[in-house]
Structures are given as structure tokens and as C-alpha cells.
Amino acid sequence: MIVAAGRGSRFGAAVAKQYLLINEQTLLQLSVARLASSAYITHCLLVIAADDTTAHTLNFELPVSYAQGGAERWQSVSSGMQAIAQSGAADDDLVVIHDAARPAVTTADIERVISAAMTEPYGAILATPVADTLKQAQHQPSDHNLLSMQKPDPDSEAMSNNQRYYSQRTIDRSTIWQAQTPQVFRLGKLRQVLSYVANQQLKITDEASAFEQLNFPIRLVAGSRQNIKLTYPDDALLLSALLTAQGQPSS
Structure with a gap:
């Protein structure tokens, strides 16, 4: 199919x-x-x-x-x-x-x-086992207040408009497969x-x-x-x- x-x-x-x-x-x-x-x-x-x-x-x-x-x-x-x-x-x-x-x-x-x-x-x-280093991101709102802990959507309008995201932590990839x-x-x-x-x-x-x-x-x-x-x-x-x-x- x-x-x-x-x-x-x-x-x-x-x-x-x-x-x-x-x-x-x-x-x-x-x-x-x-x-x-x-x-x-x-x-x-x-x-x-x-x-x-x-x-x-x-x-x-x-x-x-x-x-x-x-x-x-x-x-x-x-x-x-x-x-x-x-x-x-x-x-x-x-x-x-x-x-x-x-x-x-x-x-x-x-x-x-x-x-x-x-x-x-x-x-x-x-x-396939993930080969790249994986980062969990934080989004910085446009008003530059405290960083949001919301997970970014790579396909969202916010991402496409180049809003700022910052690395929060590295994710253990040892058990992650794509x-x-x-x-x-x-x-x-x-x-x-x-x-x-x-x-x-x-x-x-x-x-x-x-x-x-x-x-x-x-x-x-x-x-x-x-x-x-x-x-x-x-x-x-x-x-x-x-x-x-x-x-x-x-x-």
C-alpha cells in the first residue's frame, strides 16, 4: 500500500x-x-x-x-x-x-x-538511529520577557518567521531512532x-x-x-x- x-x-x-x-x-x-x-x-x-x-x-x-x-x-x-x-x-x-x-x-x-x-x-x-546531536529548544517571545518552555513546532508560522529559539538541553540520542x-x-x-x-x-x-x-x-x-x-x-x-x-x- x-x-x-x-x-x-x-x-x-x-x-x-x-x-x-x-x-x-x-x-x-x-x-x-x-x-x-x-x-x-x-x-x-x-x-x-x-x-x-x-x-x-x-x-x-x-x-x-x-x-x-x-x-x-x-x-x-x-x-x-x-x-x-x-x-x-x-x-x-x-x-x-x-x-x-x-x-x-x-x-x-x-x-x-x-x-x-x-x-x-x-x-x-x-x-535509522539518530546520528546528530539533538537539542530541546526554548522560544523567546517577541516582548523579550522570560523564555517560554513551550516546545517549538518546526512547521509553525513562528518558526517560519525566524523567531528566536535557544538551546535548553541536549537530548540523549542513544535510544532515539528516526x-x-x-x-x-x-x-x-x-x-x-x-x-x-x-x-x-x-x-x-x-x-x-x-x-x-x-x-x-x-x-x-x-x-x-x-x-x-x-x-x-x-x-x-x-x-x-x-x-x-x-x-x-x-x-
Whole structure:
């Protein structure tokens, strides 16, 4: 399953970022092609917005089918999960969930995380140990009164307006990992945790965090740092260079 129902608001482009052209192909086509490189994957479900008129016009490296996404990521995943179940998947089958904005994931990493999930009761995700020193920030209000202890939102208007932030403390990074996709889960367990998210009206940023809410252990599989996510305009340059270096399939 590739989740491609978002608008990519942080990217700031007029077109949804999954349809941004990189090396003459859309981000979505590139991500499907990368999944197609794995012997485990022979079909892809694309979860797209209700008003998406682009996806059906594209050619893909795999046979694809479609499901309608929702307002929140978990709703899109839930819709895709239902479509997969209706196609005949069993509760113990594995669902591979990937972001359209991660077209540089390596074949080896895709197969490594799927192989790991096969041995787990709940699932496994690609992730990388954090390498950089992490700082918790304080925000200094414009009136220069006492420093606020409020955690800054990197995507907030305040941050974009270059308001001042100061280092409060260094965070121990020894147990901190940065989540990637694909994320691979047992279908029945995924249904259970997403039902819990819906009932509790929780905000989650990836499917693994839904499993964490119920203390279901999800295995972390070390992935390549090449598996970057296109979030900001500068990321497009990095992805273009990475895909070229990796030998991106020609369009």
C-alpha cells in the first residue's frame, strides 16, 4: 500500500508533492517502481484523495488498484486496509505500507523489513538511529520577557518567521531512532490498533505509533540513510542526485 492522499502542505508547491517530477517521473511512479524491485511485491494499492484526477493517468511498474483516502493519514491507511481485506487477505497476512514521498528506499531494505516482519507477531518498520546531536529548544517571545518552555513546532508560522529559539538541553540520542517506511504489519493487528485510534480520537504520525498505544512491540530494522522523505523543496535536489546515483529506471 502506498499512501498518496496528502496535499504536501509543508512542501509549498501548487501540485501535490506525490506528482512532483523528479528525473522525468512523478514521485509516486518512482516509489511504485522501487517497490516493484522487490520479489516479495507483485501488486500495489494506491490510496489517493477523492478528487485526485492524476493517478489514473500514470503508468506504473506494478499492477495497481485504488482506494479513497481520508482527511487523516490513519483514515487513509484504514481505507486501504479494508480494500486489502476485501480482496481476500487474511488477518495474519502482512501489509506493507510505504510513503509516496520516499522513492529512494533500497530493494535490500524493502526485503529486509518484510523478512523481519515475517518472524514477528505484530510487525516491523525501517528506521535509522539518530546520528546528530539533538537539542530541546526554548522560544523567546517577541516582548523579550522570560523564555517560554513551550516546545517549538518546526512547521509553525513562528518558526517560519525566524523567531528566536535557544538551546535548553541536549537530548540523549542513544535510544532515539528516526522512523521510515516501508512499515509492515499483520493485517488483523493493524485493524485492531487503527480501531483503537479511531475510538480514542488519537493523533498519530505513523502506523507504528498506533501499535505503541497498545504496547504492541514493533521491531526496528536498521535502514539506509538514503531513504529520505521529500518534505521541503531542497529535498528534491537530494532525491534527484540519489536516484541518479542508485541507477533510477528510465522513464
